[in-house]
Every structure is written in structure tokens, then in C-alpha cells.
Amino acid sequence: MRVLGIETSCDETGVALFDTDRGLLAEALSSQISLHAKFGGVVPELAARDHGAKLAPLVNQVMGEAGLGLQALDGVAYTAGPGLIGALMVGGAYAVSLAYGLGIPAIPVHHMEGHLLAPMLEDPAPAFPFLGLLVSGGHTQLVAATGLGRYATIGNTLDDAAGEAFDKVARLLGLPYPGGPQIAALAETGRADAFAFPRPLRGRGLDFSFSGLKTAVRIAVAAETAKTPRLSDQLRADIAASFQQAVVDSLIEKCLRALDATGMERLVIAGGVGANRLLRQMLTDQARARGVEVFYPRPELCTDNGAMIAYAGAQRLGQSTSLQIVARPRWPLDTLTPSN
Amino acid sequence: MGVTMKILAIEASTEVGSVVVQTPDGQFRRSIDTARAQAENLLPMIDDALRDAGIVPKQLDAIAFGRGPGSFTGVRLASMIAQGLAAAVDVGVVAVSSLAAAAQQIWAQADVQRVAICMDARMGEVYFAEYSLIAGIATPVEHERLLAPGGVKFPVTGAWAAAGSGLAVYGDEYATAVAGATLVLPKLRPDASGLIAAAQRTLMAGELMSADAIATHYLRGESAWQRSS
Numbered sequence: 001m002r003v004l005g006i007e008t009s010c011d012e013t014g015v016a017l018f019d020t021d022r023g024l025l026a027e028a029l030s031s032q033i034s035l036h037a038k039f040g041g042v043v044p045e046l047a048a049r050d051h052g053a054k055l056a057p058l059v060n061q062v063m064g065e066a067g068l069g070l071q072a073l074d075g076v077a078y079t080a081g082p083g084l085i086g087a088l089m090v091g092g093a094y095a096v097s098l099a100y101g102l103g104i105p106a107i108p109v110h111h112m113e114g115h116l117l118a119p120m121l122e123d124p125a126p127a128f129p130f131l132g133l134l135v136s137g138g139h140t141q142l143v144a145a146t147g148l149g150r151y152a153t154i155g156n157t158l159d160d161a162a163g164e165a166f167d168k169v170a171r172l173l174g175l176p177y178p179g180g181p182q183i184a185a186l187a188e189t190g191r192a193d194a195f196a197f198p199r200p201l202r203g204r205g206l207d208f209s210f211s212g213l214k215t216a217v218r219i220a221v222a223a224e225t226a227k228t229p230r231l232s233d234q235l236r237a238d239i240a241a242s243f244q245q246a247v248v249d250s251l252i253e254k255c256l257r258a259l260d261a262t263g264m265e266r267l268v269i270a271g272g273v274g275a276n277r278l279l280r281q282m283l284t285d286q287a288r289a290r291g292v293e294v295f296y297p298r299p300e301l302c303t304d305n306g307a308m309i310a311y312a313g314a315q316r317l318g319q320s321t322s323l324q325i326v327a328r329p330r331w332p333l334d335t336l337t338p339s340n
Numbered sequence: 341m342g343v344t345m346k347i348l349a350i351e352a353s354t355e356v357g358s359v360v361v362q363t364p365d366g367q368f369r370r371s372i373d374t375a376r377a378q379a380e381n382l383l384p385m386i387d388d389a390l391r392d393a394g395i396v397p398k399q400l401d402a403i404a405f406g407r408g409p410g411s412f413t414g415v416r417l418a419s420m421i422a423q424g425l426a427a428a429v430d431v432g433v434v435a436v437s438s439l440a441a442a443a444q445q446i447w448a449q450a451d452v453q454r455v456a457i458c459m460d461a462r463m464g465e466v467y468f469a470e471y472s473l474i475a476g477i478a479t480p481v482e483h484e485r486l487l488a489p490g491g492v493k494f495p496v497t498g499a500w501a502a503a504g505s506g507l508a509v510y511g512d513e514y515a516t517a518v519a520g521a522t523l524v525l526p527k528l529r530p531d532a533s534g535l536i537a538a539a540q541r542t543l544m545a546g547e548l549m550s551a552d553a554i555a556t557h558y559l560r561g562e563s564a565w566q567r568s569s
Binding site: 045048049052053055056057059060070086089090092093094095096097098099100101102323324325327 | 384
């Protein structure tokens with residue numbers, strides 16, 4: 001069965017074709033980073049406009065690369081939420097209409113389920129049950145996944161998402177949006193122990209908090225700027241490295257606590273921040289030391305993409321389908337069921 | 341060709357969403373007047389209209405949609421539905437001005453020389469254009485524009501009509517200017533039926549666009565939501 005996946009929930013237009021027998025056949029991505037960079041964040045209306053302009057050509061590109069016509073499709077999966085309403089509507093309207101015209105099912109997919117299942121596109125693929133760390137610009141959550149559509153969020157951020165903290169700290173350091181890769185690159189030459197930034201909620205529960213950490217960085221930057229108005233490259237690198245270490249430490253601590261609490265033996269790392277090398281390396285080492293298997297997709301499948309939507313859609317092919325364009329800006333992962 | 345053409349038209353640039361299937365047997369229309377319900381209802385409405393017409397999507401010769409200006413979300417919905425459906429059944433697309441569609445509707449009911457369409461654009465502005473009827477098609481005298489209400493210039497001579505939500509929102513301001521109009525229709529909204537004439541002409545001229553090459557027409561640009569932070 002071949003499923004086309006369409007992702008337009010935020011600032012990446014992603015399209016991919018997944019074959020249940022042969023795996024990923026083709027994929028394409030159009031990033032809007034440069035479009036939103038001058039605004040310091042995603043502008044919803046601009047995002048929707050750009051998705052509208054890029055989607056149809058990307059679908060043509062993917063089908064062309066796969067050497068297949070649209071008639072070869074068995075289903076069209078699209079991100080139905082959570083995300084920006086206008087952006088979701090673009091992908092949904094196109095997907096449901098395409099499916100209707102082809103006489104095949106349109107499959108609304110939960111964006112975070114897409115992220116959670118993305119490592120299953122890799123070899124070896126994780127099997128249920130597993131603990132998922134979903135960490136991106138909009139989400140930071142720990143999910144106990146016991147089967148398709150059986151997800152329990154056991155930890156969540158109380159304020160900022162980890163990726164959001166990266167973006168905000170990047171801005172404090174004069175780095176462009178998005179902040180994650182920028183901070184990671186700057187941190188390469190910095191000392192992670194130069195600044196003693198807090199690890200909020202350490203030793204308590206499974207929830208995260210990054211707002212206080214971001215404030216601590218702002219205070220440190222202000223104090224250093226008061227001494228020397230123009231921060232040295234080394235100092236900026238030290239701040240970046242110390243901040244990154246604090247985020248990674250917090251994520252790892254909660255992950256390990258969650259593994260202990262659930263007794264899960266597999267850990268899946270997904271979402272844009274999951275592409276962070278320090279996080280991957282340290283979390284993998286520490287989880288493996290406890291006999292836990294760790295899975296994460298290649299970096300391109302960590303950030304938003306069409307492949308994960310095509311894959312998740314393929315798992316739900318055959319379920320009931322309708323002509324309604326589903327767009328749900330807020331949609332708790334826990335409300336999913338095996339059948340929808 | 342003209343008598344056998346089958347066209348689907350979709351218009352959603354205002355709170356009224358409508359679809360029309362035009363076949364040799366007539367016009368089959370569905371509409372809804374709640375903007376928020378368009379995403380849920382447009383495709384089921386299309387399906388219903390096609391069933392009423394007794395055809396399946398594959399039998400369509402062209403798909404037309406109202407390309408705005410108007411509600412950004414509504415215009416995008418119409419555009420993406422047109423693109424997705426056109427790709428699936430491999431037909432060409434026609435993007436028609438939503439203001440021109442409204443003007444076309446007036447000529448279906450009144451014999452005037454000029455039509456001025458003035459739609460509320462929110463944020464203290466209106467979308468405006470003036471049309472004349474050329475070879476049966478509402479044709480702009482000047483390009484449609486986004487204007488301050490006071491910047492609108494209605495026709496002053498001949499038989500003319502004015503229509504659109506801008507006339508209601510700025511009723512007091514326009515009272516004198518539209519006093520000389522033959523017909524004033526503040527409640528008129530662009531309708532899918534108003535897209536058919538332009539779609540038929542484009543189809544017969546062989547000028548349909550490929551589904552992945554179409555553009556929407558927002559008029560309102562980036563400056564409108566430039567953030568200060």
C-alpha cells in the first residue's frame with residue numbers, strides 16, 4: 001500500500017511517499033526559515049501562504065522522484081493537528097480533495113504521533129511498548145506508548161518547550177532563528193561548566209520547566225554586558241554551552257526517572273530538539289548503561305517532515321474516512337485511540 | 341464544446357461559501373453562510389452538487405475558484421481544494437477574481453453599464469473594483485485595489501450598480517455617492533455561480549492553468565502583520 005504524507009502544521013512543508021512493503025520511496029521538504037527569520041519567529045499568515053504556494057509542486061516532485069502517478073496511491077495522510085490553524089488547513093484541504101478525487105481515503109494524522117512513530121522508519125525500528133521523549137519548539141513531553149494510539153503523557157513542560165528556550169536564548173546571544181542548531185554550533189567551543197545555570201524541578205516528578213533557566217541566562221547576559229558591552233566570542237560560547245548542558249541535563253534526568261517509573265526497556269527520542277548531538281550522545285550512554293535500548297531517527301526525520309505523516313497514516317489506513325477537512329490547533333496526544 | 345462542458349466552481353472569499361456544478365443539464369448549487377464551517381462543509385457540498393448533477397469528479401472539464409481578494413483562510417481553502425481535486429482528476433484550473441464574480445452576478449439580474457464592487461476588508465479598508473461587461477464577461481475597468489473607504493471612486497454617469505459588504509459597513513460615508521446608482525446591493529456576496537462565465541471562456545480559449553501553478557490574490561501584503569518586537 002502506498003500512502004502520500006503531507007505535513008503543513010508549522011513552518012516546513014513536507015511531502016513524502018511511503019510504501020508498506022518497500023519503505024520510504026521519496027520525500028521533499030520546503031523550509032520557511034528564511035521567510036520568518038526577520039520576524040524572529042513564525043508568522044502564521046505568512047506560513048499558511050507559503051504552504052499554499054509550495055505544496056502542489058512538492059507533491060509533483062515526490063511523485064516524479066518515485067516514478068509513480070497519483071493513481072498509484074492507496075491513501076493520502078495529512079497532519080490534522082496540533083499546529084497553526086491556517087497552516088493545517090492548507091495541507092488538509094489539499095489532502096482531502098486529492099483523496100476525494102482519487103477515490104481513496106484521506107487520513108488525518110496527529111503531528112506528535114508522527115514524531116513518535118518516526119523512528120519506525122529506521123532499522124532497527126522500536127517495538128511497543130516504549131517511552132518517548134518528544135522534544136521540539138512547541139512540545140516537551142514524556143509519553144508512555146503501549147501500542148498504536150495508546151499513549152499516556154506522563155511528563156510535560158509547565159512553561160516553555162525546550163526548543164522555545166533554545167530560540168529565546170539564541171536571541172539573547174544575537175543568534176538568528178531557529179536557535180537550536182545555532183546554540184549547538186556556538187557551544188562547540190564553549191565550556192559547559194562556565195556558568196552554573198539552574199536545572200529546574202530537579203529531583204521532583206516528571207514535568208519540565210525551562211522558563212527559569214531562560215531567565216537565568218538573561219540575567220547572566222545582562223551582568224556580563226554591564227562589564228563589557230560587547231561580549232567576547234568565548235564568553236558567548238561559554239553561555240551557549242552552559243545553557244545547552246542545563247537543558248540536556250534536565251531532559252536526561254526526567255527521562256531516566258520516567259524509565260524507572262514505567263519500567264520501559266526502550267526509549268525513543270523524537271522532535272526537532274532530538275537532533276541535538278549532545279542530547280543524543282549523553283542520553284544514549286546513560287540509558288544504555290541501564291540496559292535500555294535507545295532509538296532515534298536521522299536528523300531529517302526529527303524535524304517536521306512528510307515521511308512521518310505518511311508512515312503514521314499507513315498504520316491507520318483502512319480506518320473510517322470522511323470528506324471533512326480536519327484541522328485541530330490543540331489536540332492532546334492522550335485523546336488518540338487505536339482507531340482514530 | 342460549449343454545450344457539453346462540465347465545470348465545478350468554488351467560492352469562499354466571504355462568510356458565504358458556495359459551490360456550483362455547471363453541466364449541459366443546468367446549474368447545481370450548494371451554499372453555507374458560516375465562515376467557520378467551510379472547512380467541514382465545502383467538500384461534502386461539492387460531493388452533493390456533483391451527485392445532483394449526476395457526474396463524478398473525473399468527468400469535469402475544469403475547476404474554477406474565487407481567488408480573492410477576501411478572507412485569507414477562505415480563499416486558501418477554495419484554492420487548495422481546487423488544486424487537490426484538479427491534480428486527482430487531471431484537469432486544468434481557472435482562478436477568477438472574487439470581485440469579478442460578484443459583478444458577473446449582477447449582470448445576471450440587471451442591465452447596467454458599470455458595476456462597482458466594494459467589499460469590507462476589515463482593518464478600516466475595502467477591496468474595490470469597477471467592472472464593465474465585455475463579451476459577456478465582467479471585466480475590470482481598473483485593477484482591483486485595497487483602499488481606505490474614502491479612496492473609493494464610484495461611477496458618476498450612465499446606468500450603474502454598486503454591491504458588496506463595504507456598502508453596509510460604510511453606509512453613511514457612501515450614502516451620497518451611491519444615490520445615483522440604478523441598483524445598490526450591500527448584501528451581495530461573491531458566489532460560485534459568478535465564476536462560471538469566466539471559467540467557460542477560459543476553458544474554450546484553452547487557457548486553463550495547471551493545478552500546481554495557480555496563485556491566490558490577497559492584495560493585503562506582509563506589512564499588515566509586521567510585528568513590532
